[in-house]
Amino acid sequence: MKIGLYFGSFNPVHIGHLAIANYMAEFSDLDQIWFVISPQNPFKKKESLLPDYHRLELVNRSIENYPKIKASNIEFGLPKPSYTIDTLTYLKEKFPIYEFSLILGSDNLKNFHKWKNNDLILLNHELYVYPRPGYNDQEIKLNGRVHLINAPLMEISSSFIREAIKNHKEIPFFLPELAYQYLKEMHFYEK
Template identity: 60%
Template sequence: MKIGLYFGSFNPIHIGHLVIANHIAEHSDLDQVWFVVTPHNPFKKKSSLLDNYQRLEMVYRATKDYTKLKPSDIEFNLPQPSYTVNTLAHLQEKYPDYEFALIMGEDNLKSFHKWKNYEIIIKNHHLYVYPRISGGNVETQFHTHQKVHFIDAPIMEISSTFIRNSIKNGKNVKPLLPEFVWEYLDEMNFYK
């Protein structure tokens, strides 16, 4: 089985995440896409993050009707901050029969050479890259790499930050969120 790993804080998960993940699951050779909820990204401030399990709950609610999309809490019990290379090693050990690939935006590909042990990652795993408007088609050393696959997914410029700020300012963001996620956020009064 070939699994695409879509890492993120998903704070909150929104329709942009779902559109991209579902497109890749349906239009590539991946069998499933796992949303890996990251406990704490070394590049993000921790203060604005909802609790790990609240974000996992939102991903669970968002993906429950999609057979090829799954939530994953694999990083919750790994040492912090969690680095992708360590998570991949852990997953490979736990699921030796699965093949794991990374899903990332074009903007992340540009900074991929700064990731911890990126050489090991690209040697052992394929990268599925989706377009971003902000990506701006800048050629990187990875653009022609045999393990890098560009996916012609819809460009979704929706950000979780925009959604959080809009909720805080009393704006209606319901169309940007899966229905079950919107209900959970509303019920829990998150981001207000």
């Protein structure tokens, strides 16, 4: 089974993330997509980051009726900050029969050379790259391990959602209904 790992803080998960995951599940050769909720991205500050289990719950509520997408808390028990190579090594040991690939935006691919052991990642795993606003996909160097997926261009961001909620905007169509209800009940991002 070929698993696409979609890493992120998902702070919060939104319809853009879900549309990309859905597209990858239906229009690539990946059998399943796993949202890997990262406790701490080495390239991001931890400010305004919801606790891990709340972000996991938001993802679970968002995907509960779609069996091709799963939520993974695999990084919660690993050393922080989370490095992709360490997570991949752990997953390969835990699930040796699965083939793991990475799903990332063209914005992240631009900085891929800065990732810990990026050469080892590329040697052992395929990358599925989706377009991001402001990044020229023609500059992406393709080889047998990097696949440019012509997914819809998503201009929505988690920071936009956090800012909108902080400014008391009602944005129920930017998240799945159950996730939005949970976010409202818990008063996340209101301050």
